[in-house]
């Protein structure tokens with residue numbers, strides 16, 4: 001056991017660098033009161049700079065201008081690869097847990113260095129310059145990670161698009177970013193099924209004039225649709241040198257953008273910059289998960305989401321540990337897949353979403369109990385609120401009550417974990433079902449509907465963050481106005497998260513869910529407006545309204561109310577056609593679980609849809625509809641209830 005002082009921070013170096021602080025609380029207060037000293041000290045110690053920064057921060061929550069480590073220059077790929085390769089080129093950086101169990105491949109820091117540099121040189125040979133955007137449409141695999149790092153090497157901005165998105169969704173993201181190159185694979189393999197990545201890219205790129213090359217990696221080697229822009233990535237890499245001089249980048253140059261859903265309009269390209277993001281991702285990775293030298297870190301998120309960016313790629317690699325790239329699903333070839341992987345690879349920290357936990361609970365404990373999970377020390381959860389039942393199962397059945405279970409709250413926009421039970425003194429209380437404590441430098445506030453900060457405990461309201469932190473998003477790509485509107489205008493001078501939260505009597509935070517028209521389906525964000533726009537493109541649809549409802553496994557399911565145009569009658573094909581259009585415009589995860597064809601929607605006299613009522617009807621909670629007297633036609637509600645569809 002550590003001595004009490006030695007265990008205070010779980011990061012021994014913090015003890016030495018902030019000697020005035022002898023407890024978690026003291027260090028937390030220091031991080032809030034002496035923000036620049038705190039982050040400046042850590043940035044100097046944890047990152048390799050080619051030029052030191054002159055000023056730690058210059059942030060303005062009114063105008064939404066955020067700069068960290070001003071005047072500093074560095075290269076993220078050097079921090080994630082070169083410095084670890086120099087120490088030990090044979091250390092394993094990546095373990096690619098392929099879809100086929102037992103076929104894992106290991107990539108050392110030395111090998112990753114060569115792959116990354118070769119791809120960087122391929123990108124350069126196709127004219128990609130600093131600041132250019134590169135779209136990556138690949139599942140988790142070493143070439144995807146090497147591609148992200150290759151962009152970082154030359155200062156290109158990557159935009160990873162989740163490989164489950166449709167051609168249209170991919171095209172809209174490529175167009176918005178004006179990406180010059182797309183990197184993909186011939187096919188993906190997931191749960192034993194083939195995914196036509198290349199075909200999707202070719203369809204998408206037909207409408208994307210900015211794209212000058214498609215770099216295609218080989219995953220299955222099966223023949224796939226070709227295009228004139230094709231470049232065989234594996235062949236092109238062999239021709240290139242494994243050395244590429246790293247670009248010297250300013251702290252605030254953009255590192256990547258990642259599209260995420262909001263309540264209105266198209267998904268927005270949330271943009272992160274170099275130094276602040278890397279520092280925040282790596283520090284949170286180390287402190288929240290207690291991940292140290294020699295550990296094998298297993299985050300099973302796809303690289304197409306922020307969790308994959310921060311805790312599959314940048315955090316673990318900046319910290320020089322071994323990170324898992326999980327290509328499969330929780331139930332392939334059977335529901336013991338995660339635990340068989342943990343046993344075989346001796347994973348020390350495991351990070352997944354509540355939806356996967358709930359799914360596995362249904363399959364029974366025997367799939368967990370078969371395996372030796374004694375390597376595990378930390379179990380993490382992310383993406384949606386974790387219900388107490390799922391938390392208990394994770395803790396008892398997976399963790400044998402010996403692991404630290406961390407529910408981690410954060411967002412694409414926050415860059416890294418902001419609320420979680422750790423870091424805090426080892427042994428300090430962890431409550432099921434809530435992320436509890438703010439990370440260093442994070443100051444949460446709960447705001448009332450009137451926009452007043454609620455200072456007491458035992459309060460519920462809108463979750464805001466009061467102080468800037470290095471990992472925060474810098475803008476929405478090409479739409480700074482929208483960035484301000486969405487995050488900094490609802491509560492002036494504060495960052496509004498879009499989530500509601502409770503601060504309990506003991507000061508611990510619990511997240512209640514989104515307050516806007518974003519739903520959270522299996523831990524994935526989806527704007528209800530996006531689904532409505534897709535449905536609206538079917539020739540028979542006059543109007544639609546989409547809401548979330550509580551779903552046993554997915555957290556939230558998607559319930560669509562659809563009004564058909566005059567002359568159209570719903571028949572057996574209607575539902576599958578409507579689902580088809582959502583799949584075509586967005587992705588399979590956006591398919592409505594329930595479609596109710598109806599004759600009217602509950603609207604106020606001014607024509608605004610009262611979604612509150614739609615949510616209640618969808619959730620089958622019609623005994624308490626609240627005041628419906630302001631509706632233009634209250635009888636609509638009876639009709640909706642009468643035709644309410646049973647939930648799946």
Ligand code: WTA
Nearest residue numbers: 382383384385407408409410411412511514
């Ligand atoms: C939700 C994922 C409750 C929340 C990292 C947030 C959570 C949105 C939690 C961000 C959690 C994430 N408890 N809710 N531990 N973690 N969320 O951008 O609504 O894909 O705003 O980032 O997921 O989703 P995003």
